Amino acid sequence: MIYQNPIIRGYYPDPSVCKANGKYYLVTSSSHYFPGVPLFQSEDLINWEQIGYCLTKKSQLPLNNADSSGGIFAPTIRFNNGRFYMVTTNTTIGKNFYVYTDDIYSEWSDPIIVNQGGIDPSLYFENSKTYFMSNGEDNHGKSAILQCEIDINTGEILTDAKAIWGGTGGRYLESPHLYKINDYYYLTAAEGGTEYGHMVTYARGKNIYGPFTPYDNNPVLTNRNLGGYIVQGVGHAELIEDYNGNWWLFHLGFRQIGRWLTYHHLGREVFLMPVTFDDNGWFSVGENGTTTQIVETDLISKDITQNLKKIYSFENTDWKKDWQFIREFNDNNYEFGNNSIKIKSNSYTLDDNKTIPSFIGIRQKEFDFDLSVNIKVYNGEAGVTLYMDEDHHYDLIIEKLNNSYNVALILNIGDIKHTVKQMYVGKSDVILRIKANALNYEFYCDNIFMGKAQTRYLSKEVAGGFTGVLIGLFAQRGEQFSEFTDFLLNYDIKQIGGDGYYDV
Numbered sequence: 097m098i099y100q101n102p103i104i105r106g107y108y109p110d111p112s113v114c115k116a117n118g119k120y121y122l123v124t125s126s127s128h129y130f131p132g133v134p135l136f137q138s139e140d141l142i143n144w145e146q147i148g149y150c151l152t153k154k155s156q157l158p159l160n161n162a163d164s165s166g167g168i169f170a171p172t173i174r175f176n177n178g179r180f181y182m183v184t185t186n187t188t189i190g191k192n193f194y195v196y197t198d199d200i201y202s203e204w205s206d207p208i209i210v211n212q213g214g215i216d217p218s219l220y221f222e223n224s225k226t227y228f229m230s231n232g233e234d235n236h237g238k239s240a241i242l243q244c245e246i247d248i249n250t251g252e253i254l255t256d257a258k259a260i261w262g263g264t265g266g267r268y269l270e271s272p273h274l275y276k277i278n279d280y281y282y283l284t285a286a287e288g289g290t291e292y293g294h295m296v297t298y299a300r301g302k303n304i305y306g307p308f309t310p311y312d313n314n315p316v317l318t319n320r321n322l323g324g325y326i327v328q329g330v331g332h333a334e335l336i337e338d339y340n341g342n343w344w345l346f347h348l349g350f351r352q353i354g355r356w357l358t359y360h361h362l363g364r365e366v367f368l369m370p371v372t373f374d375d376n377g378w379f380s381v382g383e384n385g386t387t388t389q390i391v392e393t394d395l396i397s398k399d400i401t402q403n404l405k406k407i408y409s410f411e412n413t414d415w416k417k418d419w420q421f422i423r424e425f426n427d428n429n430y431e432f433g434n435n436s437i438k439i440k441s442n443s444y445t446l447d448d449n450k451t452i453p454s455f456i457g458i459r460q461k462e463f464d465f466d467l468s469v470n471i472k473v474y475n476g477e478a479g480v481t482l483y484m485d486e487d488h489h490y491d492l493i494i495e496k497l498n499n500s501y502n503v504a505l506i507l508n509i510g511d512i513k514h515t516v517k518q519m520y521v522g523k524s525d526v527i528l529r530i531k532a533n534a535l536n537y538e539f540y541c542d543n544i545f546m547g548k549a550q551t552r553y554l555s556k557e558v559a560g561g562f563t564g565v566l567i568g569l570f571a572q573r574g575e576q577f578s579e580f581t582d583f584l585l586n587y588d589i590k591q592i593g594g595d596g597y598y599d600v
């Protein structure tokens with residue numbers, strides 16, 4: 097069968113996967129968005145359905161004053177003795193913690209703190225012992241993966257942390273995971289940083305605390321040498337054996353906006369490549385240690401087809417799964433309908449950092465889309481935004497000013513706030529529309545062209561951080577509800593050439 101990477105599209109970084117109950121479960125990081133840690137399930141590794149979030153209560157996910165791209169970093173999900181565990185870092189409180197559940201379709205526990213530092217924590221279970229690892233430094237201040245034993249019932253650290261591997265010398269050694277395969281312990285990691293130099297490395301050893309011998313051909317996966325290729329930044333991987341005994345590597349990557357345009361605004365997404373073990377027990381990835389957008393494999397039945405969802409509406413999305421809030425969900429500010437939502441403005445605006453604007457967003461999953469939404473404003477302003485962070489967002493708004501109504505396109509790029517066009521409309525409700533491709537967004541009000549803006553100025557390369565663009569609905573100023581109806585988002589999923597290059 098043939099599938100197209102990424103297999104989970106849009107800002108879903110740092111994937112971790114486990115298998116249980118005949119299914120596969122996957123989690124990703126979620127930064128300062130609420131709820132936290134999106135949770136997916138699949139039966140075929142290719143098609144994934146979001147079943148909720150791991151962190152759905154403020155007691156699990158305090159994001160007060162979290163910076164954009166702060167909050168929740170990389171998670172790990174594991175299944176042991178009938179219980180699911182998800183361990184991660186809340187960088188806003190500077191703590192590693194885990195939650196657990198015995199029913200993955202219901203709520204997870206309150207957080208259990210593990211007082212070991214670093215980020216990208218992972219868990220490994222063996223012989224009724226639990227091992228906790230994260231990135232850090234050895235006794236000489238050199239980057240290393242640190243591992244200790246913990247009491248999984250309390251999070252108490254039972255042994256001193258030991259530096260078990262220092263990687264292969266790449267910067268930013270992170271994302272450790274440990275696996276026991278036949279007679280060896282395999283330790284995977286990310287190096288190079290989560291940008292264009294990203295890579296996956298690994299080593300193996302006979303003892304759980306090492307020594308670990310690095311794979312001769314590290315990095316086992318990287319696209320850093322593929323100039324001009326759409327898929328870049330691959331790294332932060334999770335190795336898994338499927339129910340048919342085949343091995344796979346889930347990992348993050350991103351799609352740059354053009355062959356020679358090294359910008360990405362959709363965020364880091366979930367990619368999948370097949371893994372092969374040689375006769376000596378060393379594994380390699382794909383054809384040549386790179387991630388391709390098109391993957392042809394006989395390891396998955398040709399009866400399975402990849403179903404990439406193209407149309408999103410209020411009616412075919414789930415408020416509790418597909419949509420997220422900035423830092424917190426204040427239920428006084430939202431009224432949900434089947435084909436509508438009312439959003440009440442508060443004193444915060446999209447330009448504020450560390451606050452809780454009245455905003456609900458869904459990830460932009462493809463370069464090319466056509467969006468329309470009907471907005472009725474009663475006071476203040478409301479609109480649709482392409483939101484990267486408080487300093488990088490494009491807003492198409494309708495505002496009530498002195499009993500008249502205007503529509504405006506406002507671009508926020510770093511220190512620049514620019515009104516491209518402001519138009520008197522003389523009514524309180526309009527149909528706002530955005531058309532997008534890899535390079536540009538075009539904005540319309542009732543089919544009147546309001547202007548365009550380049551995607552690159554919402555990219556991670558310009559804005560920094562760890563997120564991706566969310567298509568957001570918001571209300572601000574005015575302290576009153578605005579009404580959004582008939583949200584219709586149509587994606588055009590480009591079929592790229594066999595060489596995987598992407599011409600806009």
Ligand code: 6LW
Pocket residue numbers: 109110125168169170215216270271286289290332562
């Ligand atoms: C994640 C870490 C990383 O925890 O980014 O740059 C962090 N590398 O692996 C947030 O996604």
